[in-house]
Amino acid sequence: MQTDQTQAGVRLDDLHKTYDSPAGPVQAVRGVSVAIAPGETVALLGPNGAGKSTTVDMLLGLSRPDRGQVTLFGLSPADAIAAGKIGAMLQTGAVIRDLKVRELVTMMASLYPAPLPVDEVLSLARVEPLADRRTEKLSGGETQRVRFAVALVSNPDLLVLDEPTVGMDVETRHSFWLTVRDFAARGKTVLFATHYLDEADAYADRAVLMAQGVVVADASTTEIKAMVGSRTIRATLPDVPAEMLERLPGVSRVDRRGDAIVLACTDSDAAIRALLAEQPDVRDIEINGAGLEEAFLHLTADPADEPKEVAR
Amino acid sequence: MNAATYARYELLRTFRNRRFFLFAWGFPVVLFFLIAGPNRNEHDFASSGLDAPLYYMVALSAFGTMNAVLSTGARIAGERSVGWNRQLRLTPLSPRSYFRVKVLTAYLTAATTMALLFAAGAALGVSIPAGSWLEMTGLILVGLIPFAGLGILMGHLLTPDSIGPAMGGTTALLAFLGGVWYPITGGVMHTIAQALPSYWLVQAGHVGVGGHAWGRTGWLVVAAWSIGAALVAARAYRRDTQRV
Numbered sequence: 001m002q003t004d005q006t007q008a009g010v011r012l013d014d015l016h017k018t019y020d021s022p023a024g025p026v027q028a029v030r031g032v033s034v035a036i037a038p039g040e041t042v043a044l045l046g047p048n049g050a051g052k053s054t055t056v057d058m059l060l061g062l063s064r065p066d067r068g069q070v071t072l073f074g075l076s077p078a079d080a081i082a083a084g085k086i087g088a089m090l091q092t093g094a095v096i097r098d099l100k101v102r103e104l105v106t107m108m109a110s111l112y113p114a115p116l117p118v119d120e121v122l123s124l125a126r127v128e129p130l131a132d133r134r135t136e137k138l139s140g141g142e143t144q145r146v147r148f149a150v151a152l153v154s155n156p157d158l159l160v161l162d163e164p165t166v167g168m169d170v171e172t173r174h175s176f177w178l179t180v181r182d183f184a185a186r187g188k189t190v191l192f193a194t195h196y197l198d199e200a201d202a203y204a205d206r207a208v209l210m211a212q213g214v215v216v217a218d219a220s221t222t223e224i225k226a227m228v229g230s231r232t233i234r235a236t237l238p239d240v241p242a243e244m245l246e247r248l249p250g251v252s253r254v255d256r257r258g259d260a261i262v263l264a265c266t267d268s269d270a271a272i273r274a275l276l277a278e279q280p281d282v283r284d285i286e287i288n289g290a291g292l293e294e295a296f297l298h299l300t301a302d303p304a305d306e307p308k309e310v311a312r
Numbered sequence: 313m314n315a316a317t318y319a320r321y322e323l324l325r326t327f328r329n330r331r332f333f334l335f336a337w338g339f340p341v342v343l344f345f346l347i348a349g350p351n352r353n354e355h356d357f358a359s360s361g362l363d364a365p366l367y368y369m370v371a372l373s374a375f376g377t378m379n380a381v382l383s384t385g386a387r388i389a390g391e392r393s394v395g396w397n398r399q400l401r402l403t404p405l406s407p408r409s410y411f412r413v414k415v416l417t418a419y420l421t422a423a424t425t426m427a428l429l430f431a432a433g434a435a436l437g438v439s440i441p442a443g444s445w446l447e448m449t450g451l452i453l454v455g456l457i458p459f460a461g462l463g464i465l466m467g468h469l470l471t472p473d474s475i476g477p478a479m480g481g482t483t484a485l486l487a488f489l490g491g492v493w494y495p496i497t498g499g500v501m502h503t504i505a506q507a508l509p510s511y512w513l514v515q516a517g518h519v520g521v522g523g524h525a526w527g528r529t530g531w532l533v534v535a536a537w538s539i540g541a542a543l544v545a546a547r548a549y550r551r552d553t554q555r556v
Contacts, residue, residue: 098324099328107322110314111404
């Protein structure tokens with residue numbers, strides 16, 4: 001399927017990447033295909049080692065895929081970068097020292113064909129109060145905000161954020177995402193990798209879940225939650241085999257954790273009635289709306305297609 | 313893209329780092345007075361054909377500028393360690409412009425160091441024709457090309473932890489064998505020295521007394537080191553896209 005090039009935002013087609021490690025080759029990414037429409041905000045989720053950062057690196061042209069292709073607004077990563085269409089906040093990093101924040105942003109702006117005005121960037125990233133501060137005197141959270149300003153300065157069509165809120169406290173994280181949302185509201189495409197599920201839930205239109213180098217789910221966060229059942233029932237119920245509970249109506253999956261059981265349900269009302277009828281000893285019952293977390297653990301624990309043998 | 317603005321801020325950052333300048337300027341000047349001062353009346357110093365103040369003025373200019381240019385590498389290593397290098401790859405800044413600005417900064421630092429040393433030399437009675445000052449400056453600037461390449465190479469190969477000792481060792485060795493501390497005028501050491509770019513930096517002093525500083529060997533050695541260092545530096549930069 002070939003999308004009209006003018007309509008295409010981000011297209012990753014069948015990306016593969018294998019690294020050499022001292023213990024032999026590691027297949028970090030094994031056939032990732034994702035399409036993102038212009039204006040969409042997409043979260044890239046997955047545990048450590050899922051291949052998120054490798055995928056982001058290939059998307060940005062920092063590493064070359066062994067196989068497959070990246071197209072950004074119909075261009076190669078290098079051409080899209082040269083045109084100033086891409087802004088990114090990479091996973092690790094600080095900023096160079098011996099400059100004031102405003103000077104750093106001005107310096108970076110000078111590299112692009114059509115940058116945003118420096119004052120607008122400072123205001124958008126909410127770093128105006130830091131404008132005259134030296135970069136080496138910023139705290140961790142402040143540094144992240146300045147790096148965000150640097151990512152915005154080219155007025156990019158695509159903003160890529162690789163775990164941007166690591167090291168931020170809860171309040172800073174919240175206000176950070178509000179600034180991302182402000183920028184996305186200008187019709188920009190945003191892709192962010194994170195392992196904070198609530199961030200994906202709250203700020204993304206769509207989530208792409210990766211595990212062991214493949215995409216295991218690609219849907220709206222609501223749909224992903226629905227995939228593993230809408231609610232969970234937790235209760236204390238020793239000595240009852242899980243198979244017996246799996247037969248209950250409305251139950252999609254059973255986990256036993258010591259004396260406790262966790263039932264993922266498609267219909268929790270039917271399930272709780274049947275559970276109480278069949279197992280009168282059950283106690284400490286809790287019924288919860290399933291979070292993205294449950295979905296995440298479930299989906300990344302058994303990837304849709306089993307991983308091929310990976311040499312380690 | 314406005315390369316001039318980028319270069320201006322890169323220079324501003326360099327010249328703002330006071331500690332860097334304390335060492336880049338202070339050390340060579342202090343060493344010059346300590347070494348050349350007591351020998352200020354020596355003519356044909358250690359059969360080098362030069363007066364001691366002239367010899368050491370050029371030798372310590374070589375040392376100071378060599379340090380200034382090599383330390384570009386330390387700055388690159390520092391930028392890499394905070395991921396700045398990868399950030400720059402996400403901008404339209406070409407590797408060519410990146411290196412141009414780095415080398416420009418290194419050269420301006422070197423030029424200020426040299427100016428200070430020349431002033432210190434004049435204070436100890438070095439007096440040579442204006443044309444010779446210029447020629448000497450030119451030769452030193454050309455002779456620094458291999459060091460710019462080596463600095464960039466080390467900056468991309470090493471981490472901030474290892475670059476200190478690596479650079480200290482390299483400068484110490486090249487300075488010693490190049491005759492910065494004492495002229496090397498004969499024997500096997502002289503043969504080895506002639507193959508090093510630092511030796512020819514020090515030899516630039518000979519234009520001060522109307523002699524030929526480099527000759528064919530000198531130009532060949534400097535050219536070979538320049539090309540070699542530029543090639544390996546470019547290679548190191550291209551390979552260095554990984555996270556560190």
